[in-house]
Amino acid sequence: MVIRRGIILTAKYNKIGFFLVLWLACSTLIAAKVKFAIVAQNSLPTPIMANSIVSIQYLVTNQTTKTRQLTMRPIPGVTVFNPGQVDACTLPFTLAPGQSCRLNLRLHASQMGPGVSQGPVICKTRGNDSQPDPFLCSQPSYQDSLHVAIQSCTSGRCLPNSLTLALRRLTSQYRQQFGIPAVVAGIWLPGRGELIIEDGFADLSNLRPVSRLDHLRIGSVTKSFTVTVILQLISEGRLSLLTLLSQFMPGLQNSNATIADLANMRSGIFNYTEDTAFAAELLQDLTRSWLPAQLINIANRNLPYFPAGTNWHYSNTNTLILGLIIQQLSQHSIGQEIERRLLKPLGLKNTLYPLTMAIPTPFARGYGFSPLEDLTNANPSIAAASGAMISRLEDLKTWAIALGQGRSLTPTMQAQRLASLQPIVFQPCADTVPGRPLVTCPEYDRYGFGIGELSGWIGHTGEFFGYSSLVMYHPPSKGVIVIWMNIFGVGPHLPTKLFLDYLQLLA
Template sequence: MGRYRPSHVRRSRLAVVPAVAAALLAALCAGTAPDLAVASARQELDPATVRKLDAAITKIMDEADIPGLNVGLWIPRRGTYEKSFGVADKQNGTPMKSDLYTRIGSITKTFTITGLLQLVDAGEIALDDPISRYVAGVPGGDVITLRQLAGMRSGLFNYTEDKAWLAQLRADPHREYPPRRLLDIAFSHRPNFAPGTKWQYSNTNTVLLGMVIEKVSGRSLGDYLEEHIFTPLKLNDTSLPDDSAIPDPHAHGYTDFTPSGDVADATNWNPSWAWAAGGVISDLDDLHAWAPALADGRLLTKETQAERLKTRSVGVPGASYGLGILDFSGWLGHNGELPGYESIAAQLPAEDASLVVLVNTDIDYEGKSLSSLIGNAVTSIVTPDHVWPVPPAQPSPTPSTPSNGGGPGAAAAR
């Protein structure tokens, strides 16, 4: 377990958080005396809890062969646990650090749907508008509403479950996929059910909503999110790029989503296929700021946030889904996954707690997602009345294809 000792990281960028939590942002120092300059500005969780968390995380990392991860848990009345484990680059052994950029997968959906809901507040769209008003060629588009798309109840086929496309992506992960091409893949399949009658996770839904934002705002989705979400919250290290580049310094991401099943470095693979559903880049600080903002709806009106939080069961105990937001046992947020990376960003309003988990591999352990295993271990120790669940094992996992071989809990987790 020695190779996974957490590294000491000084915060280089201050996240925007409620004032009551600002003093908790200093990094933890593992195994050495604390830096006197920051010791008075933070309150760590009690030593016994820290030891339990260290042991649980390093055990999972050893068993699942996780290269590296960042984890942060902030509870104003109890303390902070913020550590980096393992390596960011297996080739040269660069240690993981909390200020590294990373791809966050489907946490992107929380940003995209927030942008959509801002347009609702501005009176430019309505949740019960049909998608056909904004995007042509959608099967059943006259009766599928923006609300159903945001809540994963449209019935539209998830393009990331198309087997021919998956083989194509494995063979050429650097290929560019415009949003309309993704819709063509989805619409070559019949809808799975009538709109509003069931819940099923589908990246197609969020791609459509990204196109709605662009049509109504007249801006690219990346520029819209920058102006209306990232900048107002001072999420200075969060972006939706229009290419495959990831800023420096960053964590390398490792995946076995290859034709041979061999492990590859997916850091610079083109994420255009994920776009509005999974293309955002961020870091630990920014996600720490985003989790409470998402949960309390500070960028939305109270009425619209209330609509967002009308979650409905996804068929797994303790799990429900609202408008681009997941409720797992009281934790409000989302998981993310795409080749090389997994993530969690969530807020527990009952304890004003924030949780962020960033893992630099998506290679499941015994069919289970790594971020969920870490999230489950952390919450089982610190918030046992609100435990982040581990979705059912998936026999044949694929990137951002949560319903492929998994139940609704697995779907919500990606």
């Protein structure tokens, strides 16, 4: 009887097991047929510090033949938000066959433990309680899934919470007050901590969240690269700080200006971007290609501001000329020399001197004027050696350190560069670009060979159609602050203004 009972029980359990396997197989098949495409619209950095808040957008599409009410399986530290999109996925959301919506996720690293390695999982809701049905779900491809590792805020790695909140609040206030699409800021203070802020949208057409991974046009920060190359050539004996411009371009007004005069904005040569006829022509077609010689000729048809070496006036023409001198001496383009001498040795893999209007992906679109216009497709030849370059946050941090510590120069030349910083008073602001209102800043307290000094920090500011930026290094503390925005032409140089307000909070 015992043996028979065992046989009966075994058969019973085998039968139950068979139906369980069959049920699971059917469930898997059902789930496989439910196709909710979930495609990431931007990438997330990894790893990130535990004080980070980052955002990602997914395009969710119902690829089934039925209208579905959907929701997202909860993920610790991840919230869904609606930035004001008509097509935002607001949990729960209903999609007809073929219909899509945008799922915006905000990741609060402090609430995510060691991080996340999958998701988001989108499921059909279960009954009327809006809970996810575990058997009708889809998730993104591995490439599009959430993969973020969190680095803990051990001693000295993150700024204090109260300071972090104040900096984030101030940044958000700037966005609201000045209508800035996006602000990305990095603050690295050895011994005190760091913070990266990503606030706003890289693309206003779909409200894609901005990221530290986005590329941007860095405008006049390019000048710090161009002048560094000319200082290298001086160290190599190819020319000197006292070499006259007439040796290279004898036909220009103020051709008795020296290389030093060009590098520290004391040549008196007219700034071609202040030529009203050029500005009007430029604004008619921002995609037009310009040769440096054309831009220099525009400057040369205007009288100099003052005799060479007697005063100070910011002029994009100065750095444009230095770029041509570099090309003449090296027999390579300015972009090739910047890449060979600076970008490759420093490992700046996401920085380039472009020859076309294309920007590497991912990138933030650039905006300007009022009402805001998309100015992304502006030709970098407008600025050439004075403002054509492209970069992103981490590379700009590396460049700030290299610039401030003289890593690309000999100690003697770096000492000369720092000694060149002289007090200045000027009007209008340094980056006088067509379309920007003329306002009194000043953006720097002192200016020297391709670097400026502001409140004890040294570096450079930048502005180009659609973008504005600031890259600063603090020699005493070895601190770095980088700020960029995808806005242009609104009056004051907003990254500089925000930087000064940051310093008050950090004091």
